[in-house]
Amino acid sequence: MHKITSSYNFFNIKYYDKFISEAINEGYSFMTLKEFYTKKPDNLKIFILRHDLDQKPHSLENMLNVERKYNIKSTIFVRPLAKEYNVYGYDTFKMLINAQKEGYEIGLHTSFIEFSIINKLDPIKVMETELNILRNYFDILGVTPHRDINYMYNSLPELEKSWSIIKNKFGLIYQGYDKLLFERFIYINEGFNPHLCWRNKTPEQAIKMKQSIYLNTHSHWWFKDHAFEH
Numbered sequence: 001m002h003k004i005t006s007s008y009n010f011f012n013i014k015y016y017d018k019f020i021s022e023a024i025n026e027g028y029s030f031m032t033l034k035e036f037y038t039k040k041p042d043n044l045k046i047f048i049l050r051h052d053l054d055q056k057p058h059s060l061e062n063m064l065n066v067e068r069k070y071n072i073k074s075t076i077f078v079r080p081l082a083k084e085y086n087v088y089g090y091d092t093f094k095m096l097i098n099a100q101k102e103g104y105e106i107g108l109h110t111s112f113i114e115f116s117i118i119n120k121l122d123p124i125k126v127m128e129t130e131l132n133i134l135r136n137y138f139d140i141l142g143v144t145p146h147r148d149i150n151y152m153y154n155s156l157p158e159l160e161k162s163w164s165i166i167k168n169k170f171g172l173i174y175q176g177y178d179k180l181l182f183e184r185f186i187y188i189n190e191g192f193n194p195h196l197c198w199r200n201k202t203p204e205q206a207i208k209m210k211q212s213i214y215l216n217t218h219s220h221w222w223f224k225d226h227a228f229e230h
C-alpha cells in the first residue's frame, strides 16, 4: 500500500523544538514579559514566548515540555471567563500553578468587552472580576485581549482607550499589544490564509534577522503526533 507521510500543516512540536534550539544557538536570551518590563534589558537579541491559552488548555503541556528541556520561560495568558475551559478545573489549575512555581509567568487573557456586552455589565467591573478570580493564586501583572476567531467583540480598542486608568486601578505593568513591544520586537503569530500559517514571518526568518522576537502561539494548534490529538 502507498503510504502518505507528508503533511501541509507543520505546526508540530518537533518544529517548535527546532526553532527554539536554533534561537539558543544564535545567542537569543529568553525571558517572560514581566522580566522584560521590570529589567528593561538593552540586549539586542531577546526572545519572548507568549501563549494565548484560548481552548484545550492541556495542549500547552507539549510546548512547556520543550521549554523545560531548554530551561527557558514563557508567558501564559489564561481566560478566567471562557466557555472552553475552566482555569480552576483540577488538572488545568494544577498545570498552571506548577508552571508558575517553575518561573513561568501567568497573565490575564481578557474578554472584558465581550462578556460585558453579552451580559450588559460594566466592562471595568468585568475586568476586575477576571483579575480577582486569578489573583487569589497567580501573580498577574500583564493583560492581553482575547479575540475569537469569528472576530466579534474586539477588546483591544477599549483596552487601549482606557489603558492608563486600567493600568493604575489594577496595578498592571503592561498590556500585550503595547507600542513598545512592537517597536522593539519582530512580532510573529499564527494566522489563516486561508488555512493555518504564519501571518507574516516565520521564526526562522526572524532569527536570521538577528532582532528581538515576540512570538505569540496558540497551543491547541500545535501537536505531537497528529493535529486532532487534543
Ligand SMILES: [Zn+2]
Residues within 6 Å of the ligand: 052, 053, 054, 109, 145, 146, 147, 148
Ligand atoms: Zn485568545
